[in-house]
Amino acid sequence: MGKKLTKRSEDYSKWYNELVIKADLAENSGVRGMMVIKPYGYAIWEKMQAELDRMFKETGHENAYFPLLIPKSYFSKEASHVDGFAKECAVVTHYRLKTSEDGKEVVVDENAKLEEELIIRPTSETIIWDSYRKWIQSYRDLPLLINQWANVVRWEMRTRLFLRTAEFLWQEGHTAHETKNEAIEEAIKMQGVYADFAENFMAMPVIKGTKSDSERFAGALETYTIEALMQDKKALQAGTSHFLGQNFAKAFDVKFATKEGKQEYVWATSWGVSTRLMGALVMTHSDDNGLVLPPKLAPIQVVIVPIYRSEEQLDAISAKAEEMMKEMRQRGISVKYDKRTTHKPGWKFAEYELKGVPLRIAIGPRDLENGTVELARRDNLTKEIVNQENISETLISLLNEIQENLYKKAFDFREGLITEVNDFEEFKEVLNTKGGFISAHWDGTEETEEIIKNKTKATIRCIPLDAKLEDGACVLTGNRSIRRVLFAKAY
Amino acid sequence: MGKKLTKRSEDYSKWYNELVIKADLAENSGVRGMMVIKPYGYAIWEKMQAELDRMFKETGHENAYFPLLIPKSYFSKEASHVDGFAKECAVVTHYRLKTSEDGKEVVVDENAKLEEELIIRPTSETIIWDSYRKWIQSYRDLPLLINQWANVVRWEMRTRLFLRTAEFLWQEGHTAHETKNEAIEEAIKMQGVYADFAENFMAMPVIKGTKSDSERFAGALETYTIEALMQDKKALQAGTSHFLGQNFAKAFDVKFATKEGKQEYVWATSWGVSTRLMGALVMTHSDDNGLVLPPKLAPIQVVIVPIYRSEEQLDAISAKAEEMMKEMRQRGISVKYDKRTTHKPGWKFAEYELKGVPLRIAIGPRDLENGTVELARRDNLTKEIVNQENISETLISLLNEIQENLYKKAFDFREGLITEVNDFEEFKEVLNTKGGFISAHWDGTEETEEIIKNKTKATIRCIPLDAKLEDGACVLTGNRSIRRVLFAKAY
Secondary structure, X not given: OOOOOOOOOXXXXXXXXXXXXXXXXXXXXXXXXXXXXXXHHHHHHHHHHHHHHHHHHHOOOEEOEOOOEEEHHHHHOOHHHHHHOOOOOOEEEEOOEEEOOOOOOEEEOOOOEEEEEEEEOOOOHHHHHHHHHHHOOEHHHOOEEEEEEEEEEOOOOOOEOOOEOOEEEEEEEEEEEOOHHHHHHHHHHHHHHHHHHHHXXXXXXXXXXXXXXXXXXXXXXXXXXXXXXXXXXXXXXXXXXXXXXXXXXXXXXXXXXXOOOOEEEOEEEEEEEEOHHHHHHHHHHOEXXXXXXXXXXXXXXXXXXXXXXXXXXXXXXHHHHHHHHHHHHHOOOOEEEOOOOOOOHHHHHHHHHHOOOXXXXXXXXXXXXXXXXXXXXXXXXXXXXXXXXXXXXXXXXXXXXXXXXXXXXXXXXXXXXXXXXXXXXXXXXXHHHOOOEEEEEOOOOHHHHHHHHHHHOOEEEEEEOOOOOOXXXXXXXXXXXXXXXXXXXXX | OOOOOOOOOOOHHHHHHHHHHHOOOXXXXXXXXXXXXXXXXXXXXXXXXXXXXXXXXXXXXXXOEOOOEEEHHHHHOOHHHHXXXXXXXXXXXXXXXXXXXXOOOEEEOOOOEEEEEEEEOOOOHHHHHHHHHHHOOEHHHOOEEEXXXXXXEOOOOOOEOOOEOOEXXXXXXXXEEOOHHHHHHHHHHHHHXXXXXXXXXXXXXXXEEEOOHHHXXXXXXXXXXXXXXXXXXXXXXXXXXXXXXXXXXXXXXXXXXXXXXXXXXXXXXXXXXEOHHHHHHHHHHOEXXXXXXXXXXXXXXXXXXXXXXXXXXXXXXXXXXXXXXXXXXXXOOOEEEOXXXXXXXXXXXXXXXXXXXXXXXXXXXXXXXXXXXXXXXXXXXXXXXXXXXXXXXXXXXXXXXXXXXXXXXXXXHHHOOEEEOOOHHHHHXXXXXXXXXXXXXXXXXHHHHHHHHHHHOOEEEEEEOOXXXXXXXXXXXXXXXXXXXXXXXXX
């Protein structure tokens, strides 16, 4: 187990980095900025994937897979995409290695230079739309609702495990539609799916909104976002869904025959969430003792630890534990029994606290006599003695309670950190003392946004979908504004 | 639908290429040798993944994820690995693009050259063992049983959809053990898992064996393989599991403290199957009408097609179909109802035949009157009229029958194509007229293997695990041999 975690209050950033490593979620690799996702971290990601994948399929999407490498020229085809998109990409220039002349190492074979460089996908719009040209001929081929689970590479200079890595895992949805409205509806629908997933599975409240011009995805006409608030009062963009208009259809010449027989460009969306959600999950719920996982995403929901002195006692406890586990598994509870003799109960308690297992059961000889177990909750660290009878019922009800409790706690925290401000001094004051989201009027110009960003490091996180129309004066310029937007410092 | 498929008897290779494209499994992309896996193909791959993943987990393995890019120097560390392994790799040399001076395209930023080139993983032993050094300290950390689902790139010069592509999807298991025997047991166990999957899910009989020295994986001491036979009588290596000895542990300095406190190198295995299995699946069962899919891997197991003249008839049929589907889904049958009015029944029949849907139900007005449906089997193209009552039972029993029938048919085909030969003339004769596996004595030398390969294009597919020991004379040299091995022309 090693040294204790740094406290959140001491150094939140250090706490996060330590926790990700100590809880065996991920670690840095020998390749700059690229992480290894360890089995425990990957098990959480698999649960996320499974739920998201189910939600995508229930909304009519199918999975497919497109090439990892994209010809460089594809990037030049959609002008705003290439302009706005970060050009920090991994470039493949050669396709062969050879043994060096001294025979001691491998070197790049300079004779195997590609005619056109290939880029490791930073996102797949270009290569996918190059395929869609062949797939779409008529309105009968629409809508085309495709998702891809993939790895992507963006050569980030400053990286942090899960939050910003040079390679990350994600899903990217790419859809094509007959009409503008249908595409906009799709983009909004997927923002809704993301919000549903964040709130009901990650227990992480999010604000739905649209991005300002400067924060919009390169090539999009509108970016729909879900924004969450971390415990250090910084915002985190948790997922985005883009209405792409006809930009990619025009760039890749994807037309369809309408019912009336006319040729028209199709309308597009794209949407994605990534392993960044792992970072958001950690930062939303965890505490100074370690991870706190919402039961719906916890790889192990219940752990059973035997407390014993003799081998006979361990055998008796194990028999009872096996019996209980059988019932639990039938009820769909994911349970682990840790009867390792190499570690003491106290060590195991700390270990599962660090790993965020929602419920811990301890069984000792006296529990066997009394027909009880000791049940400890990870979320509020309380313990109680409960009956072995109907234990699965008790656990299921508690797991639901924990799931709800985590959401409520995060929701209350976030709600207390949305502050309406009306002048720029107050803006800076609130940002530096209280933090969180600042709800303020903005004159709608990129210049104002830029000045505020330079002066305060706060950016417009979103224009909330439910923002009410009200006359106001821009917090910086005093110019007219029709609704408040949300500012925050962000990840 | 377009033109009819080329017949297998005319040109098997052409038939395969056409079928993969017409059945919407995959297509070539704008990147040389890299394919796009289309939704229908990907749905089959997802079913394969789900079953394999379940089997891996049931045998104690966990998933993790390691970086896509590997520093070039890692490849030099395990000498036999780099020597033997194909050096046709994609090499990343730069990490940034920029807009060209004329502003019209993107070009590689020459200032952003990597100090050390990075290789897109062709397989991950090196980067994974670099991590294992940190993960393994003592016998308590062993066995380490990890699997990864990932994409890999090997710059193949001659590519074919699924069978040989520059990028492919696969899983790679990488395990570490205390003892040599335990590692060998693991490698054999995973060969068994692969054989189980091939036979019971893909309905594809396989022969388990070991590879000869020259066909062994670079860095392995023993390669366990499963070998299948395609309808054109060529063999296909469907999965391999490698006992790696201590080679990678030594190359990456991975030692553990034994129970006795000594420092020892760990023992390793690695094992993988890939999207190549998709090619094997297609070539094992499909026919001149299109795909034939085993029910356990078919994305759609049953399709219902309405036969109607009037809208009233369609409505009545649809009501009945919905009712039947509800029951089918409850019983776990994957069913689709195609009531598109844009296509005629005959077109739909051909379409689902092409797509290999195991069972097709047609319902017309007379069926409604009689309480019957017409049920067509894809595997043997027979039709019968069956009662609507207990239809789910009928379907489940037929799906099982089809699954078994496909296996049996492939098994009988394969069994008829293992020919024992005792001299080299017969060897060539059988190879060129009959084809399939040739069971022959071999003197165990690489030289002989090489000569046979050069003269006949046949290679040693495996030394069967169940090969009985018998004295014999090498089919080429007449030198002593103690058992027969299997030769074949192979994919």
